[in-house]
Amino acid sequence: MTALPKSTDKKLGLVIDLDTCVGCHACVTACKGWNTQNYGAPLSDMDPYGKPEGTFLNRIHAFQSQPETGLAQTTHFPKSCLHCDDAPCVTVCPTGASYKRAEDGIVLVNEDACMGCGLCAWACPYGAREIDQAQGVMKKCTLCVDRIYNENLPEVDRQPACVRTCPAGARHFGDLADPTSDVSILVAERGGMDLMPEQGTAPVNKYLPPRPKDQIQAPVMGGDEDILAPYLAPVAEEPKGLLAWVDRALEKL
Amino acid sequence: MHPAPSVIIFSSLSGAGFGLLFFLGLGMPAPSGWVAFVFYVIAYALAVGGLLSAFFHLANPKNAVKSYSQWRTSWLSREAWAAVAALVVMGLYAFGQVFLGTTWTALGWLGAALSIGTVFTTSMIYAQLKTIPRWNQLPATPLMFLSCSLAGGALLSGNVTLAVVLLLVAGGVTLWHWSAGDTRFAEAGSTLNTATGLKGKMGLWEKPHTGENYLTREMVYQVARKHAVKLRVIAIALMSLLPALLILVLPTHIGAVLAVISHIAGILTQRWLFFAEAEHVVGLYYGAHLGKAAA
Ligand code: SF4
């Protein structure tokens, strides 16, 4: 049923740390791997030896930004479904294939009911849904619903594939409805934010802003802390000989 | 948005077809026998032809029948219901006129309401989408679809005076939809800053992938904007001005046929623009609007 639940018991979702993400695409690969071999239609690749393109549930963009003051920054920007509370992709679906689970808030597609009209992808502001070109059904992040509750996996692996794999620890998974959960504390401490709040989707996933890098954060080096420093100190402050002559000649020009 | 021919043909042809059914349902005219038969063949060919074309737009059409299940929330599902209800009711009404020579007035009115209702549900599929600010115009988007459908219907049903008025109205509403639509993206307020939460002047440093993907092909369509103004002029001339002129100065069957052809060509152009000019906010993540955001 494509009516949204009034409220969900839990709000499972991701918190993505834009400060930590190094843009390695490991989560993209892990996501594609897990979701090709497990629940639902595999994520196809089209024309791999020509003009390749494929279905992905998670993609990493990279942006540069120049704040009013301070240095420009580069930010790697992972983007997958935000499991919105007020998910427009769900209510537009005519077949009932798209739904949001009342128990944990995960937004899923029932591929056996999807007719591939693509309207839900139009309704999502974030580009989190793609029709698989081989299967003709709508694909989206499942929050790895087949991992997080999967008792066949060791407990440490009962996390989304992208979270489990991230070498930088930039992706965190948890219940954002519980103010005492690790993810909620992280969001509170780091000022977690919503993407495109003006779209009114009330995303569950939050993004932690990059810390400002407008000053050199290393301590000032006195020389004592570095045993090589004395040997590397400039030997002659004033140029001598030929260099001195060149220097003087250039000054006069 | 990618101007897929199937969807453009659907919305143009079925709009005209349901417009014709609307006037037939109102008894304007109320033909019988062979004349009625020809009218209904034209109306059904347009309406059903359009629907079939939309059907081929589906990536997984075997589940299309399930689209009748979510009428409580989904405009696409409501459209599916309205279209079938209109076609069934108008089919019965047509049967009366073609084979029995009787006109069931109340049934016709119901059919007329369902026919124009179908066009309304189609327009709401687009108008509801906040993600595409140019489409998300109330009431301009539904009014544009409705006025075009009524103009086409009046033209096809031979209500000449009404057709002239409605053709001009449809042209006027279209101009309004375009001019109001030109500022909608800015008014909606989505920028690369709101899309990422990052501060300052922004630029796209690297796309997530070197090739295209479903999103960039479907939603980040780059229209040759230098032609947009010319196409707007052509659309208004063909859909509105020329057919109105033709039926006034050439009040024959030839004039009417030419007017219909011109009108449909104009509507096809207008619908192409409706898609090609519409920008989805997801384009921001792929570098759309960067010129404006950085300025
Ligand atoms: S991010 Fe998009 S696909 Fe995911 S719930 Fe929100 S609107 Fe739906």
Ligand code: SF4
């Ligand atoms: S593509 Fe599938 S899931 Fe999306 S709106 Fe259409 S039927 Fe529903």
Ligand code: SF4
């Ligand atoms: S939660 Fe799972 S499906 Fe979603 S982006 Fe991560 S790996 Fe992909």
